[in-house]
Amino acid sequence: MSVNILPKVEGKLTPDAPLAPLVWFKSGGSAQYLFEPKDINDLQEFLRQLDPNVPVMALGLGSNLIVRDGGVKGVVVRLGKAFAKVTSVDAVTLNCGAGASGILVSSTARDNGISGLEFLRSIPGTVGGFVRMNGGAYGGEVKDILVDCDVVMRDGALATLSVDELHYSYRHSQLPDGAIVVGARFRGVPGAADAIQAEMDRISAAREASQPLRSKTGGSTFKNPDGHKAWQLVDEAGCRGLQIGGAQVSEKHTNFLINTGDATSADIEALGDEVRQRVKAKSGIDLHWEIQRVGETK
Numbered sequence: 001m002s003v004n005i006l007p008k009v010e011g012k013l014t015p016d017a018p019l020a021p022l023v024w025f026k027s028g029g030s031a032q033y034l035f036e037p038k039d040i041n042d043l044q045e046f047l048r049q050l051d052p053n054v055p056v057m058a059l060g061l062g063s064n065l066i067v068r069d070g071g072v073k074g075v076v077v078r079l080g081k082a083f084a085k086v087t088s089v090d091a092v093t094l095n096c097g098a099g100a101s102g103i104l105v106s107s108t109a110r111d112n113g114i115s116g117l118e119f120l121r122s123i124p125g126t127v128g129g130f131v132r133m134n135g136g137a138y139g140g141e142v143k144d145i146l147v148d149c150d151v152v153m154r155d156g157a158l159a160t161l162s163v164d165e166l167h168y169s170y171r172h173s174q175l176p177d178g179a180i181v182v183g184a185r186f187r188g189v190p191g192a193a194d195a196i197q198a199e200m201d202r203i204s205a206a207r208e209a210s211q212p213l214r215s216k217t218g219g220s221t222f223k224n225p226d227g228h229k230a231w232q233l234v235d236e237a238g239c240r241g242l243q244i245g246g247a248q249v250s251e252k253h254t255n256f257l258i259n260t261g262d263a264t265s266a267d268i269e270a271l272g273d274e275v276r277q278r279v280k281a282k283s284g285i286d287l288h289w290e291i292q293r294v295g296e297t298k
Helices: 040-049 102-111 118-122 127-133 193-210 230-236 265-283
Strands: 012-018 030-036 056-059 065-067 072-078 086-090 093-097 146-152 158-162 180-187 216-220 247-249 256-259 292-294
Touching: 040 146, 040 180, 056 180, 065 265, 086 102, 093 102, 102 118, 102 127, 102 193, 118 193, 127 180, 230 265, 247 265, 256 265
Parallel strands: 030 072, 056 072, 065 292
Antiparallel strands: 012 030, 086 093, 093 180, 146 158, 146 180, 216 256, 247 256
């Protein structure tokens, strides 16, 4: 795939772009091309003209992601400030750009007296990722607050999908392959700003107390199996502090893997697979990755 045959863009298109600085684990290879579109029209036109055989992947804050050491073929799309606006639609609904963080969305909800979105404060990611993965924490899930979302399809077409059309399940949606979320409407209920802030503070304190937020990590590693807590299964299998290369199971929260400094993505993924094997041997339960793993191995 030669740069000469890629469509012209108004935003920024970077060949062989390192992705490690853009993801929370701070590991992994480069994107063959990194595209940061100027706006929705720029993204649509690019995808419309791009060879349909070229793979396309969206990248948010890179919090719940392992980029393998061989990098990502094709085009990685990163939505910047132009996609990070949050505005009110009515008394209980916000229009959120896909690049907006959970902190921005929940804070804007507070300022507009909208309750029910506080849990987004605790999810390290952007609206695009929340919508794709049915992000959730502290009793809330995106499926509970989403009205609909705007997506740019792989062929450049812009579509609006209702919450029902995404067929949500636990940490999963049926968003079409290659589709990139560019915006979403979230609806809450009326609330008092001070009560909303108090709930956000409670969530932040609980998260700070229980999670290794100061470490290079990828957030929750495994989905909670029905009737079980992933961290408890990992702990009972004797994996607390387990290490492969520079990757370690967090001592503070065993459903978090951390890069202690020089871990490769191969170290992190191998550690996750070792944990899964040990949990299966101990409890008979299959743990499934919540963290997305993309790209090529070296």
